[in-house]
Amino acid sequence: MSELVWSILKALVGVVAVILFLSLNVLFLTWMERKVIARIHVRYGPNRAGPFGLLQPIADMLKLLTKEDIVPEKADRIVFNLAPIMAFLFALLPAAAIGIGSGLIAADLPAGVLYIAAVASLSTIAVLMAAWGSNNKYSLLGGMRTAAQSLSYEIPLVLSMLGVVAIVGSLSTQDIVEAQSSAWFGIIPKWFIFYQPIAFIVFLSAVVAEMGRIPFDLPESESELVAGFHTEYSGMKFAMFMFAEYIHFVVGSALLVTLFLGGWHLPVVTPLAESLGVLKYVVQVAVFVAKMYAVIFLLMWVRGTLTRTKVNDMLGFGWKGLLPLALFNVVLTGVVLTLRGGA
Amino acid sequence: MIQELVFLVISLFVIAGAAGVVFAQRLFHAVLSLALCLLSVAAVYITLGAEFLAVIQVLVYAGGVVVLFLFAVMLTRSDLQLRREPLESFAPVSAVLFGVLVLFYIARTGFVPQGERALAPGDVASVGQVIFSPKAYALPFELVGILLLAAMVGAIYLARRDERW
Numbered sequence: 001m002s003e004l005v006w007s008i009l010k011a012l013v014g015v016v017a018v019i020l021f022l023s024l025n026v027l028f029l030t031w032m033e034r035k036v037i038a039r040i041h042v043r044y045g046p047n048r049a050g051p052f053g054l055l056q057p058i059a060d061m062l063k064l065l066t067k068e069d070i071v072p073e074k075a076d077r078i079v080f081n082l083a084p085i086m087a088f089l090f091a092l093l094p095a096a097a098i099g100i101g102s103g104l105i106a107a108d109l110p111a112g113v114l115y116i117a118a119v120a121s122l123s124t125i126a127v128l129m130a131a132w133g134s135n136n137k138y139s140l141l142g143g144m145r146t147a148a149q150s151l152s153y154e155i156p157l158v159l160s161m162l163g164v165v166a167i168v169g170s171l172s173t174q175d176i177v178e179a180q181s182s183a184w185f186g187i188i189p190k191w192f193i194f195y196q197p198i199a200f201i202v203f204l205s206a207v208v209a210e211m212g213r214i215p216f217d218l219p220e221s222e223s224e225l226v227a228g229f230h231t232e233y234s235g236m237k238f239a240m241f242m243f244a245e246y247i248h249f250v251v252g253s254a255l256l257v258t259l260f261l262g263g264w265h266l267p268v269v270t271p272l273a274e275s276l277g278v279l280k281y282v283v284q285v286a287v288f289v290a291k292m293y294a295v296i297f298l299l300m301w302v303r304g305t306l307t308r309t310k311v312n313d314m315l316g317f318g319w320k321g322l323l324p325l326a327l328f329n330v331v332l333t334g335v336v337l338t339l340r341g342g343a
Numbered sequence: 344m345i346q347e348l349v350f351l352v353i354s355l356f357v358i359a360g361a362a363g364v365v366f367a368q369r370l371f372h373a374v375l376s377l378a379l380c381l382l383s384v385a386a387v388y389i390t391l392g393a394e395f396l397a398v399i400q401v402l403v404y405a406g407g408v409v410v411l412f413l414f415a416v417m418l419t420r421s422d423l424q425l426r427r428e429p430l431e432s433f434a435p436v437s438a439v440l441f442g443v444l445v446l447f448y449i450a451r452t453g454f455v456p457q458g459e460r461a462l463a464p465g466d467v468a469s470v471g472q473v474i475f476s477p478k479a480y481a482l483p484f485e486l487v488g489i490l491l492l493a494a495m496v497g498a499i500y501l502a503r504r505d506e507r508w
Contacts, residue, residue, distance in 0.1 A: 109394065114467075147417075
């Protein structure tokens, strides 16, 4: 009985830690995104609330909390109200299987990477619920684009993970990070971005599409669809969609770091930190978060630089560009691993 | 004791989802109920220790099939004011017959565990060994692959209306 209580307690701690980590990063990200995009546009960005405008997220939150909650008259009320909750919930799920340090993981699942791919695909349902429940033509169009986009890009996304999984021989994210711990000559890290460059490019493109960010933000392209699937949402429900979107951003970047950029490992630094006792976890988390923000900054840079793809190009790029590339990479990895006599 | 309790709660969700599929007034709600049902079945798999199967269930059924269903409903806009049609005369008869059949088989099992599991569930490696080893399921697996390919070719043939592409 006490074992059961203990495991429930452990699960609760994991859940709270995941939500806390994501929430803090999301709050910071909303500020960072506006600031980075502003600097790319040669503007200042938010600079009134607090030093460097750092309190802007809190001001935004208060604004959204106090706004009127509007439900359209012709909306499907149950689906309309359930959609933001589902979006938030489904966005949280994949984070459980991503570790930010050795053992610092909510649930080290044996089928970890596959679990992430599976629950990440659920968020499409929430978007479709919002699109349908709003009973609005712009929402509906945005929802259909989301469905087409996420179904098309899910396949290259999963296939691009396959090469890494084949090398490691495990689906657990902890094992995948541990497999990238060593380095050539002690300084050049053995990250999978060097072993799997094709997979890295495919994964990067596909994960941006799954996040729905520029250049693949067709589901909510504001110039044609007002705001896509969340056109009719206001106040707190709108905030939940935005929150879910930024959680996708954090989780996608964290996954990229885990699979291709060595997770919490950094040559010279992490081996030195091993002798620090409990402090080594601080170093690991710092390394992981630093890498994560490097990826996030890259994607913000992309957003500030590129334009939106056209609808007809978007599906073609996924099916005719990324999918063959991902398949080629799987075959190539298989051949090389077989020639070398297993992983 | 706790296992039975968990199973009961999950079963309630499965049944509620299944009932929703049948009784929902609108097609969209029916598909969402189907999603609830399929996700709850995945939860049942987890309680049985078949983690891999549960993940595949979520990936293929909830993430793939349900999304495609919702997509189709939205494309056709078929259920804006759909009302349930009166029951066809044969529908209750077939429902009762099927119910009797299912109850018959449930009564026969007597809820006794069916012996040891053939392979360690949740273990991706052993599932892969069984599927791809020539002595076990390699041939059926390849045949299913060919069947799916044939279905796909057929679907593409039906979908293209003219010869230009």
